Amino acid sequence: MEEANWYVVHTYSGYEKKVKANIEKSIQNLHLEDQILEVSVPVQEVVEVKDGKRKVSEKKLFPGYVLLHMIMNNETWYVVRNTRGVTGFVGPESKPVPLTEREMIPLGIKPAHFEIDFGVGDQIEVISGIWQGTVGYVKSMDHKRSVASVGVDMFGRETNVDINFLEIKKI
8 A cells, every 4th residue: 555645735825724625525425535634724823912802813824725644646636636726736847746754843743753862961963954053952852843942052152942853963
């Protein structure tokens, strides 16, 4: 059996939830539950203050996009691509390209085989991102977000910065 990966589908802006509902209905009608595993529209809660009143609302993290955890084959591609509101898969020439592990972590999607070899107090080097080449010490770890708080030297003082686990290697 093929491996399921995460893919990104581009939709008309504002139609993300409708596209999600349409894909889920197609999954149920065509019995594709074992091939299209999850349909997601990532959102975050935002607190707005209007007229002195606090209002909590949901904001789409990626307007115009829907995430799919699926096994890519001709049938699943056809079903998703021909769903009303879908303009195509994200990738060169609309050819679907699965998300990498590094792209999935900030979205809260954990790969099945994710291991780290460092812990609190270990000296690490940042191997990618804006802090690339920086050396520091792990102060704390948030496994839920896959982020380590690392003490780095900035302008002659130690400053804690949050860095994704995939961007760190133990020295």
